[in-house]
Amino acid sequence: MFTVLDSNLPYLLQGAVMTLWLSVAVVGLGTLLGIAMGILATTRSRLARAFVTGYIFVLRGIPVLVVMFLGYYAFPAFGLHVNAYVAVGLAQIVYLGAFVAEITRSSILSIPVGQIAAARSLGMRRPAILRQVILPQAARIAIAPLLNSALTAIKQTSYASVVGVWELTYAAREVVERTLAAFQIFLGVMVIYFLICYPLSLAARWSESRLSFAH
């Protein structure tokens, strides 16, 4: 019953490899960017806060697919030749960054201000307070939502296929067009995506139970 899937599996798995590359790059760089922006949003500089707020606001109001299209066509518009994967990957990184920034920002702000007062009254300055008081606690609060946004980003790499970038979903549609065995192909693709995401889901669930107890 799954003969078509069987014979095309190698091709699909190659697509899966591209998806994995995209996922690692997007989640890795997007999370780093977002954390940096999130911390920036809590500084005393009004300019920094306004900038990050604008960034978060704008990007959360646009569909990820539109951002990816923009990324794809932005470089040629300025006369630049950039690899399609890089263009779409960058778009997704910027997009994920906005969500991670908001998670980071609100995790940091959720630390009770009394602890900051106590740290300041010991003579601690902002860098030390951030490192010793705020970030250790904010990190625990942020881990679960960050893992969730990472999961979402991985699944969103499938939109790259719409923009014209070759990865798992693109490969799947090619095979379906050729063989017309849509159901079994997409069933297989579903399993592959699930296997890619499963470790992260487990990590998210585990971190929720283990780290939230710490206080």
Place this chain on the structure above:
Amino acid sequence: MIEVHDLRKSYGPLEVLKGVSFSVEKGEVVVVLGPSGSGKSTLLRCINHLEDYESGEIRIDGASVGYNTGAHGRSAHSETINARLREQVGMVFQSFNLFPHRTAIENVMMGPVHVRGVAKREARAQAQVLLDKVGLAEKADQYPAKLSGGQQQRVAIARALAMQPKVMLFDEVTSALDPELVGEVLRVIRQLAQEGMTMIVVTHEIHFARDVADRIIFMDDGVIVEQGTPERILSTASAGRLKLFLRRYQGDYLAG
């Protein structure tokens, strides 16, 4: 050691401190009494510059707190100078404000290690001594969540003492405690007073004020209404507002 001169502080349109002046000598224990909203906590927070203020002067050991006032107006101190000042002024808060992700002893070590750069082993040894002093030697490796309110507050006192401050500020440190836990905290504060620590204590515990204070300051609505020795202030209760305030606690006070 501490001189406050004509201190004024507003939160937006609301003036909270309306020209407060007083001084505290080295080794003196000053208790500040007054109704909620009288500006007592704000006063403390101005002294260690957790809050800034609009006008007036605060000096600790001659050094101006927060600002330099000169012929051309005043300029704000850098955060570095403010932080340095706060190393010398210990503060204990009503809501303890312990760091929940660190054990009791790690909380006490926080200041010496991360502000003064003391080596961890040495800091730990000193912290253990301080925890012992407040009666919590065996709780050193417990997290705050596992400690009672009174125990957490005593850890907070040890944490402030770890920086060897010149002055200790206590901001209603027993107000959030169950009554049976209040005594253990007051005992520690009393001991500190006997050892000669300069202290400003904002509290509602009038018995404590009578026993420990060298001087009582009564504040209401942003001004100092009266100040004097406990005997004079509490026994003769001259001014109307103080009388009203004490009457609220009279049942409590007379019973003791």
